[in-house]
Amino acid sequence: MKKTIRIGTRDSELALWQAKTVQNALEKLGHETKLVPVKSTGDLNLDQPLYEMGITGIFTKTLDVAMIKGEIDIAVHSMKDVPTALPKGIVEAAILKRANSKDLLIHKGLDFLNSEGTIATGSLRRKAQWLNRYPNHQVVDLRGNVNTRMKKIKENDWNGAIFAAAGLERIALKPENYVDLNWMIPAPAQGAMLVVAMENDEFSRKALELLNHQESKISVHIERQFLKTLEGGCTAPIGALVTIEKNIVYFKGALFSLDGKQKIEVEKTTRIDEIQGFGTSCAREVLNKGGKELMTEIRKVLK
Incomplete structure (x- = not known):
């Protein structure tokens, strides 16, 4: 019997557009699919700023729970909303070609x-x-x-x-x-779509493999490595952008104080075959230039 891949998504117009994009791509590959819209806590509580709700991944949490409970097989997210550490048992299955990151x-x-x-x-x-x-x-x-x-x-x-x-x-x-706003550094992975699946769901993971866009995957992984090393979660004032031209990877990232008065920036380049740990080394440069102390101050306010 052929498996129907149940696609979990938030029920906003944008989230549904993203989920349908994945649905169409999977159906073109011959798979049967079904959309399963789910309301998230982040959508339900519009009166409170995100950082005050004390949860990283507020827009992904509800879908994570639905997946772990077996109500959906895969979930489609705006990658910038996804915490750098996925819940146990859930893995990255595909990163689609990145759209406009500005x-x-x-x-x-x-x-x-x-x-x-x-x-x-x-x-x-x-x-x-x-x-x-x-x-x-x-x-x-x-x-x-x-x-x-x-x-x-x-x-x-x-x-x-x-x-x-x-x-x-x-x-x-x-x-x-x-x-x-060409001067504004985007959120790490802004413009990218991530599809996650359960680690033990070989069928769904194999189906999604063909949707991966390699250049986008390299770019967002470096940006999220930068974010993770700074320990920023999804809410701290951290921007990061990778662009790739030929075999050269260009990185620009920054950490800001909450009031915008402090800015610690880093710009570096490397070859595409030398990207191992690149995002981490960029983040360490920021931490060494006062970023460690600044992150401590930010965490005091946001805890």
Whole structure:
């Protein structure tokens, strides 16, 4: 009897788009599939900032539990939301080709940039980088799925809000009034989709192998290695981006204080055949330049 692969996903429009992308790819390979939408704690509690909820992987936890209980076979995630250590028994099964990794600003006019203004984001990384560049601005919390956040921009008198470009592009919500924030370092693995499966589920893991995109996999693994070495979890103000040109791997990463006043940055290159431990060595450079003390301060606030 042929196995139907049950695909677990959050039930937001973006999460469903991602899950359907994986579903279509698997069905093209001849597999039978079924989507199983699940509500996550991160989607249900929109009043409290993520870091205050005290959980890393808040958007992945519900799916992890469903998988361990045998209710789903695989789960599809935005990789930037996934903790660097997966739960016991769950493994990375595929990383799809990475989409746009940039952040962008949706705005109501850009005159405010040189004066006072209010920007909305639920990300400590985006908040810290914005305040580092625009210390006179105020940053307010913005939560919810992409559609909810877009609605909140219209309802409030904020000057703008920061989004991941990939999310808006995937569900065709990117408006005309945006600018790419080329100076902002994205979250590690931003724009990448991760599919996880149970370690003992050989059928699903084998099915997903063919969906792997090698260059994307190398890039996000280095970025997440950087994040893990800094012990940042999913919420600390840490940015990392790898680009690969020919056989050269370019890395740019940074750790920020919560108020954006401190920035510890690293830029390094290596050959693609010498990437073993590259993300770790980049993180150690940041730690040695004051990052260790800064992470201690951040943890005191976020615990």
